[in-house]
Amino acid sequence: MSNQKTMLNQESYNTLVESVARLHEVLLTRAERAVLVRAQPDVSWAEFLEMVDHLKPEVTRLAILTPQVEALARLDRHCLAWPIESQ
Secondary structure, three states: OOOOOEEEOOEEEOOHHHHHHHHHHHHOOOOOOEEEEOOOOOOOHHHHHHHHHHHHHHOOEEEEOOHHHHHHHHHHOOOOOOOOOOO
16 A cells, blocks of 8 residues: 555545554544444555554454445445444
8 A cells, every 4th residue: 555545534644654653543542442444446455455454453343334335324324333332
């Protein structure tokens, strides 16, 4: 992903390292370190998996948002969140 830009929410980053560093900062204050990830159509599967590999150490839950799931959520106006587990 050396030539791919990444985004965290609406913030754009020039490198994967920058975006993972920012994600680390954001998740420091979160009780649940959960992330939904989505790739743009021009991103290869190998590049996407490289990003996922960088994210895994930072999160407790990682979900891949596919175009089909995103379309269903928009159509039915569902929230793309997982249930909160009692501890």
